[in-house]
Amino acid sequence: MKTNVGMGEESGREALYALDPACRDDRHRRWLLDVAMQSSGCLIAESGGSIVGYALLTHTFFGNAMIDILHVAESARRRGIGTRLVREAVRLSETPKIFTSTNESNIPMRALLAAEGFEHTGTIHNLDEGDPELVFFRYS
Numbered sequence: 001m002k003t004n005v006g007m008g009e010e011s012g013r014e015a016l017y018a019l020d021p022a023c024r025d026d027r028h029r030r031w032l033l034d035v036a037m038q039s040s041g042c043l044i045a046e047s048g049g050s051i052v053g054y055a056l057l058t059h060t061f062f063g064n065a066m067i068d069i070l071h072v073a074e075s076a077r078r079r080g081i082g083t084r085l086v087r088e089a090v091r092l093s094e095t096p097k098i099f100t101s102t103n104e105s106n107i108p109m110r111a112l113l114a115a116e117g118f119e120h121t122g123t124i125h126n127l128d129e130g131d132p133e134l135v136f137f138r139y140s
């Protein structure tokens with residue numbers, strides 16, 4: 001089935017909340033999503049009329065582009081959708097470098113980032129206990 005990647009619109013907000021289980025309990029995540037939608041930083045992937053993934057692109061990470069969130073519906077994983085969203089974020093990046101981060105334990109995301117040319121550039125401890133946050137970057 002064909003997947004389209006484009007800008008998220010306010011009308012799709014509830015679908016995004018439903019797609020990402022973290023949105024159900026995490027008000028901050030919902031707030032991030034709302035702000036991204038208002039500032040054209042919410043990328044969505046649609047397939048068969050449904051939203052199957054999204055990424056939030058901001059430009060406030062020490063003045064650099066940052067993929068704040070990347071999430072693909074469980075049922076749609078391993079079909080290249082995460083990669084498409086990351087590539088679109090890189091394309092839309094307004095700075096020469098783009099950053100993102102993930103937990104050390106997140107093997108799928110780390111593999112995706114390595115395949116897309118991101119390099120590990122730093123580690124933040126004390127966010128999730130016992131599972132450091134690894135920061136990655138690449139030139140956009």
Ligand SMILES: CC(C)(COP(=O)(O)OP(=O)(O)OC[C@H]1O[C@@H](n2cnc3c(N)ncnc32)[C@H](O)[C@@H]1OP(=O)(O)O)[C@@H](O)C(=O)NCCC(=O)NCCS
Pocket residue numbers: 068069070071072073076077078079080081082083084101102103106107108109111112113115
């Ligand atoms: C991480 C995530 C975004 C990947 O999305 P996806 O659409 O499944 O990724 P893709 O299909 O584009 O995969 C690209 C490559 O990443 C790697 N990869 C993806 N999922 C993997 C897995 N479960 N195990 C190992 N490698 C994996 C592979 O190298 C894959 O290429 P291949 O399928 O040709 O082998 C998705 O698993 C997800 O939404 N996870 C929950 C949220 C999350 O962890 N977000 C990222 C951190 S904030």
